[in-house]
Amino acid sequence: MSALEDPLEIGGLRLPNRLYRAPLLECAGNGPDAVDTLIRELEPAAAAGAGLVCQGATIVREEGGCAAPGMTSVADPEFVARLARLTDAIHDHGGRIFVQLEHGGLRSMETWHAEYRREHPELRQLAVSRPPRVLRALDRLGFLSYDPEVLTTEAVYDLAADFGRAAASAVEAGYDGVHIAGANMGLVQQFLSPFYNRRDDEFADGVRFLSVVHDEIRARAGDVALMAKVPAETEAPPFVRRRLGADDAVEICARLDEIGYDAVVPVTASTFWDMSIVRGEFPERAWRDDRFRSGYAAAFGGRWRAAAVAAANRLEALAYDFEPGWNADLARRVRERVSIPVLLEGGIRDHEQIDRLVGEACDAVGMGRPFYAEPRLPARILDSEDAGALCENCNNCTVPQATGARGVCRTPAVLAERGELDRAGAYELPGDAETGAREE
Template structure:
């Protein structure tokens, strides 16, 4: 996507305490699993943050950095828990300073969200209240003296950060971590002095300020907790207003908790700048404000700053998708947009944090560019889905003359369908950016064109990328007596993006089935969802389905049958077999739409002229991990083919 700028608030410097930000852009404390298991900075972690500083970010923030070993929540999380961390933090600070940016460290302890299997130590909390989304481990209640010991741990970590040359410290009092746990009635059931929800926060503020008198100091808060029985927006503001704000240089506004993860990392169906309405009351506290929450375009960021909603913005996913987003905010230009699929946050428990649209994220250090190829090198990409579009762009960037064929009249393949669904509207942003990149790099696009062997041979290609997608597997259903059985993607292509039947049955409970069922139900369709799966969308992470699944389960017009199979269909009925072998005829009006994924179709390889290097990529479109794999495969294919084409001498 592209942006243009004029005289903008985004560009203006901002004074926070004794530090000056060169503009109003901060990177948010996004966890990535890029550090080592001892909590030390790695070259990969440093490179990642330096690239954000190079792009123009004024304040680069580390991820939630644990202040004591028992507060560690991730195997490769950054720490400031002992002196061995200082050297790495110092190297990071120096590298960030070389780019003209400031470095901020977010001080944190996981409390009841920490896991003993990760830290090797029992987890502790204000009260023995387990956190189910974090694994449900029962924490040990801190004694009164242990609460004070933990306060001192925050101060000690702050002192290490000062020794490392870090400019700004941010106390994490949000998202259901330890400080927030003391604030919330969900997790604080104490009867000693720490029953006061603001006491632990104030002691931490005082300890950090005493250890770091000259740094700019902030506090990150959840403006609303979001979970049942949690802090309301009014209650949160009341607690924060009793904090020692005379010691604080800024407040950093976020939202949510582990039990309300949709507020921490918001869905694409939520409006940009979603926290703006909550931020207004904090102006009365007289403290400079930062704000997060779906700030995914230069336009919404400038609007937020111009209207005085916040003094600076905290950016996470937008920079993860492309650090050039910062440059676009400051001086215009192209950037790869975040599509709010939330694969990044759902990857956090599995390893290095990836990005669906950024194929380099979570794959080691800064990648080398693809090998240069002669401008006369002709490459053909068959298929303009996300894999084909990615391959075409990377080959064009490497210098090749690229032609893309697609039988459809539009680019995007199955991603185009996904972009019309309720929970994934931001998928269209990637397709809009891809269209811009086609023009930018001079790629020839031929839509509405079936590729034959003779047509491909006429192109005299030096290399071919086959990105024709997959084909549906056999649904395993015997259909008769007027039953209409269609692949779910074929029905959507035939009826358009805004259509919905009066009623339908979906055979399958994968991510595509969930997304379509949720969209149809929202348009008034009566939906029967039958799946052999044990849960809805097991192929998706928690955040990707955090809104859709409850909606389906609570909708009285939707019926969900899991651990079940459809074996026979006739007009208006399906025979459903349970896992236990019981069979039942179930009323199923409307079309029967099959969502059983796709399988690889290698038939397109027969079209490639003999001896021409070719790669098959992107067997499936859709959402979540499947889309991530498609885009990665297109990126990898382009690099592989560029290396096989005669290089520039």
């Protein structure tokens, strides 16, 4: 039996295996079809055998803080109660589901999305401190727009309480765990990062914020399984002098273990929202797709500014080439320091690779973008030691999300191969023939 098939406990919650769907953008929003959209996006992974499904980043406040179009807010308990249909669907397949909680802070759409800024002139970014100098320069040049509300000490406590309230509503709706989005340049990373955090109060130590969030969640949601993503800002450009190193990330994970978090997900990252989190090829096809050109212009403030963003994207693709299991070394170091499970994401693509990593560098592995290409991917990975994801790491699934488009694979060769595998029954589990469960 493969290590992948071994069960795993996170905070007393038993996962049936060690493969999970990592958080992705579902672009479901909060409209009347939001729950149906989330079920469509997330249920196939559980139906195909994933031990855990992580719903992508959800925002803990009703207004502001969305880092991309279509993100779902979980600030309204009445809306979250409707998500019981989603958690029931996951549980019906024997799976577990975590909700990822986030606030975008300086990365929010009110900073970078030109059309959104025009439509919501009243919104200000939440900021840990005054924006760093390089970001203020981009503001002066007109590429970004900053009018930040620097959080007072009292306001930080209020924000932590919002995380606790969202977690409590999620538990009431049947979620099995909470995942704090501590990377991808969101507000939690901004607390942790010396690049962003220049405070002079108790929250000058960014781990203090995660400690208060922990206490709020425990007070309001009980002993729900709780984990956090933790960044090492080792991929930041050389001109960024103040950053989190790998040693810092290991130490943060150790402190979260002491505080009472049940698992950690260490990742290498940048101080900016760039391709360090989605390594691979430059998404040429997505940038040239006529279906998205007007959306890019609306997001980035015009056709020429969109072209400038595309050019920067091309340069980033050279700097952040795809590397299998690119967070494995960091996860290995963390695993030597902590007593809680260490989850690994980033460049995990096949069963053989997973077997090498589980038990040595990590305790469970998550895949993200491959699920855009194969929503029922676990059925193949769990069934064969030779199986690997079809994903080509081309990133044509991700860039259109800036326009509000769904995260789906748009690579013809991959889609053709998926169709052949589907027709051959590769995405079926034992018993599927009786229930008629097939990939849509």
